[in-house]
Amino acid sequence: MGHGNWLTSSLIYLAAAVIAVPLARLAGLGSIIGYLVAGIAIGPWGLALVTDARQILGFAEFGVVLMLFLVGLELEPHRLWSLRKPIFGWGSVQLLGSAALLFGVASLAGVAWQLALVAALGLAMSSTAIGLGVLAERNLMATTSGQSVLSVALLQDVAAIPILALVPLLVTAEVRASGGGWMGAAKVVAVIAAIVLGGRLLLRPALRWIARSKTPEIFTAASLLLVVATAALMQAVGLSMALGAFLAGVLLAESEYRRELETDIEPFKGLLLGLFFIAVGMAIDFAVVLERPLVIAAVVLGFLLVKAGVLWAMARLMPLPLPERPVFIILLAQGGEFGFVVFQSAAGAGVIAQPMASLLVAAVAISMLLTPLLLVAADRWWIPLLARGKRSEMAEISESQSAPVIVAGFGRYGQVVSRMLHANGITPTVLDHDAEQIEALRKFGWRVFYGDATRLDLLRTAGAASARVLVLAIDDVEQSLKVAELVREHFPQLAIVARARNVQHYFKLRELGVELVERETLDSSLMSARSVLGLLGWEPHHARTLAMRFRRHTIRQLEEMLPHLKDEARFIAMAKQGRQQLEELFAQERQSVQRSRHQGWSDKPSDET
Amino acid sequence: MADVLVLAAHPHIESSRVNRALRQAASALGAPHVEVRDLYALYPDYVIDIEAEQAALARARLVVWQHPIHWYSMPSLMKLWVDDVLAFGWAYGPGGTAMKGRDLWLVASTGGPEDSYHPDSYNRYFFDAFLPPYEQTATLCGMRFLPPLVLHGAHRVSDADLARHTEGYASRLLSYPHWPELVELDLPQACVVPVEARPEED
Numbered sequence: 001m002g003h004g005n006w007l008t009s010s011l012i013y014l015a016a017a018v019i020a021v022p023l024a025r026l027a028g029l030g031s032i033i034g035y036l037v038a039g040i041a042i043g044p045w046g047l048a049l050v051t052d053a054r055q056i057l058g059f060a061e062f063g064v065v066l067m068l069f070l071v072g073l074e075l076e077p078h079r080l081w082s083l084r085k086p087i088f089g090w091g092s093v094q095l096l097g098s099a100a101l102l103f104g105v106a107s108l109a110g111v112a113w114q115l116a117l118v119a120a121l122g123l124a125m126s127s128t129a130i131g132l133g134v135l136a137e138r139n140l141m142a143t144t145s146g147q148s149v150l151s152v153a154l155l156q157d158v159a160a161i162p163i164l165a166l167v168p169l170l171v172t173a174e175v176r177a178s179g180g181g182w183m184g185a186a187k188v189v190a191v192i193a194a195i196v197l198g199g200r201l202l203l204r205p206a207l208r209w210i211a212r213s214k215t216p217e218i219f220t221a222a223s224l225l226l227v228v229a230t231a232a233l234m235q236a237v238g239l240s241m242a243l244g245a246f247l248a249g250v251l252l253a254e255s256e257y258r259r260e261l262e263t264d265i266e267p268f269k270g271l272l273l274g275l276f277f278i279a280v281g282m283a284i285d286f287a288v289v290l291e292r293p294l295v296i297a298a299v300v301l302g303f304l305l306v307k308a309g310v311l312w313a314m315a316r317l318m319p320l321p322l323p324e325r326p327v328f329i330i331l332l333a334q335g336g337e338f339g340f341v342v343f344q345s346a347a348g349a350g351v352i353a354q355p356m357a358s359l360l361v362a363a364v365a366i367s368m369l370l371t372p373l374l375l376v377a378a379d380r381w382w383i384p385l386l387a388r389g390k391r392s393e394m395a396e397i398s399e400s401q402s403a404p405v406i407v408a409g410f411g412r413y414g415q416v417v418s419r420m421l422h423a424n425g426i427t428p429t430v431l432d433h434d435a436e437q438i439e440a441l442r443k444f445g446w447r448v449f450y451g452d453a454t455r456l457d458l459l460r461t462a463g464a465a466s467a468r469v470l471v472l473a474i475d476d477v478e479q480s481l482k483v484a485e486l487v488r489e490h491f492p493q494l495a496i497v498a499r500a501r502n503v504q505h506y507f508k509l510r511e512l513g514v515e516l517v518e519r520e521t522l523d524s525s526l527m528s529a530r531s532v533l534g535l536l537g538w539e540p541h542h543a544r545t546l547a548m549r550f551r552r553h554t555i556r557q558l559e560e561m562l563p564h565l566k567d568e569a570r571f572i573a574m575a576k577q578g579r580q581q582l583e584e585l586f587a588q589e590r591q592s593v594q595r596s597r598h599q600g601w602s603d604k605p606s607d608e609t
Numbered sequence: 610m611a612d613v614l615v616l617a618a619h620p621h622i623e624s625s626r627v628n629r630a631l632r633q634a635a636s637a638l639g640a641p642h643v644e645v646r647d648l649y650a651l652y653p654d655y656v657i658d659i660e661a662e663q664a665a666l667a668r669a670r671l672v673v674w675q676h677p678i679h680w681y682s683m684p685s686l687m688k689l690w691v692d693d694v695l696a697f698g699w700a701y702g703p704g705g706t707a708m709k710g711r712d713l714w715l716v717a718s719t720g721g722p723e724d725s726y727h728p729d730s731y732n733r734y735f736f737d738a739f740l741p742p743y744e745q746t747a748t749l750c751g752m753r754f755l756p757p758l759v760l761h762g763a764h765r766v767s768d769a770d771l772a773r774h775t776e777g778y779a780s781r782l783l784s785y786p787h788w789p790e791l792v793e794l795d796l797p798q799a800c801v802v803p804v805e806a807r808p809e810e811d
Contacts, residue, residue, distance in 0.1 A: 548656040549656065551656075552658065
């Protein structure tokens with residue numbers, strides 16, 4: 001009964017996840033380990049509720065595809081471009097360096113060269129799913145180490161293609177010229193070109209058309225379709241599905257539908273990724289492990305140490321901030337799901353024996369299982385050690401604060417706000433996450449706490465639950481929005497006074513319900529415009545009045561545009577119309593002033609003429 | 610249905626007693642036909658939204674200016690409001706008939722006691738001597754200037770007196786236009802500037 005089967009397996013997966021994940025989080029282990037344990041529990045070596053782990057793995061891999069799409073959405077093309085050096089430079093160093101060392105170690109241990117090569121390439125890969133999953137869970141994507149992990153993961157995705165192509169060739173060690181070589185390459189180029197061009201030219205109008213139908217579920221369907229289609233296209237020419245989805249994401253990163261796509265895809269990604277981790281848990285072949293526990297332990301320990309050594313050297317050379325290094329090393333030292341594929345295909349092609357493949361798969365799976373545990377251990381012992389060694393006074397905000405005002409972000413903007421508050425007898429609680437900045441400010445006697453305002457626990461410690469106003473003066477737009485969202489959700493009593501970097505930021509803050517938003521350059525620009533009018537002969541007070549009226553008009557116009565954000569055409573038309581209105585208004589006023597002067601009536605009934 | 614527009618103006622409402630009580634009383638009426646606009650709250654930067662103010666005036670039959678007397682006159686933002694909103698060609702001058710036939714009521718408070726407004730005392734004039742600019746402003750706009758409601762000695766006024774004053778004010782806002790004294794009050798005299806006194810038009 002196919003139908004019954006589907007129901008039962010959904011029941012098992014969902015129940016396992018729902019029970020295991022909250023337990024794991026409660027124990028402070030993170031959700032990923034919860035999924036993995038749930039997988040082991042229901043898998044063939046646990047309760048044996050599910051036996052076809054591989055099939056589920058294939059399906060759940062789509063979670064990784066969706067995740068890379070989302071990662072791509074966060075990365076505008078120019079930011080990706082600026083990552084080219086870390087991706088190709090550091091990414092290659094990691095992959096080739098690890099593979100070469102692993103190959104060397106294996107060869108020295110007397111392993112046949114084919115097996116050594118396959119194992120080295122497969123084990124050099126890291127788990128994108130766990131790596132990026134952990135970064136997202138800990139909100140580390142924007143840090144240097146987060147970007148480095150992403151860069152290396154991207155290169156591995158690119159490199160997977162030649163590696164997979166290479167593996168079957170090892171059978172005979174003679175290079176068979178594949179007939180379709182040129183054709184294949186041409187197809188690959190054509191597909192990537194199609195995705196890039198299509199993404200640039202067709203996707204946005206298509207999405208706009210779909211959005212206009214005002215059927216939310218169709219937009220969700222379209223979002224999924226987009227990812228599935230890109231993935232299918234990439235797979236058809238033998239490229240990585242995840243890479244294709246990532247590319248599509250990057251192309252849409254600048255579009256107005258980015259947020260919507262994100263919110264639509266997010267739950268699917270979460271669930272499928274969870275399923276993927278469950279499948280990894282199920283795939284651990286404990287028979288192999290129990291049969292040769294020492295060999296497995298040696299392999300796991302060996303490859304983790306070799307990779308960690310390479311990563312440690314990289315972290316030193318880059319250089320990464322000291323406290324960020326453990327996460328970078330642990331996340332990339334583990335084996336990855338791509339290793340599974342490499343080993344399976346190598347076994348299929350007869351390059352390595354099936355038991356050997358199972359052993360390597362088990363080793364990779366165990367390293368993935370170990371990763372979250374290692375992270376917990378690093379959190380507890382390693383990172384505090386590094387942080388203490390470096391700067392002891394830069395401990396995060398830890399004592400509860402009770403000032404009525406919290407200032408998040410103590411750059412140029414936050415400083416002026418705080419100074420004015422201070423001058424009026426209010427000492428705000430100030431949070432910033434730039435250690436150097438804080439050190440400099442403390443020399444001037446400011447009480448600034450080290451803390452990332454995008455973290456709920458730190459906001460709470462800063463007194464967000466009892467304060468009355470949060471001044472949101474963070475430089476980074478993404479982080480600023482994140483804090484606004486957090487505060488709206490968890491501290492509804494806390495009024496937000498926000499700084500907007502630009503109009504887009506302004507709109508996003510307003511959409512989140514933040515009412516007091518100032519565009520950071522508006523007032524100073526208007527003051528300059530006023531000075532220009534003054535130099536051109538306008539009377540000072542007249543120039544001031546014009547500047548103030550311009551200000552009111554431009555703010556009002558933005559507010560009127562707010563409901564039409566989604567409709568680009570209308571939006572642009574309104575912007576143009578608003579500008580015209582203002583020009584007409586000022587022209588009319590000039591005329592009426594002239595007319596009344598001409599008629600001899602001054603503006604006011606008075607004796608002066 | 611008489612529509613009442615209260616324009617409250619006090620630059621330091623935080624330390625005001627009388628005007629805050631009056632403003633609150635007006636707001637607390639909750640009467641849909643009484644609109645209260647607190648000028649210093651609306652325009653802390655002294656940039657008056659002329660269109661919005663004129664639109665509010667267009668809805669009103671009775672316009673109330675509720676403010677303390679500062680230097681024998683109105684607070685500066687109230688004066689700016691008069692300068693900006695009662696515009697040439699709108700409230701007065703050619704085609705300026707927007708306020709014609711409406712009523713203007715001054716509700717003021719003074720710091721000095723009533724007997725200080727006397728030729729023998731330090732304010733040297735009866736209080737009425739300071740009213741002609743108000744009255745003429747109303748008249749030029751074709752408005753009827755109603756007898757002002759003035760509370761003298763605002764700093765020293767007892768709570769009971771203030772409560773009585775506030776109550777009287779509120780009931781007046783509600784009962785307008787059925788005030789006994791309005792029956793005797795003439796419609797405003799037409800205030801036409803003789804043609805020859807006017808600069809020539811073309």
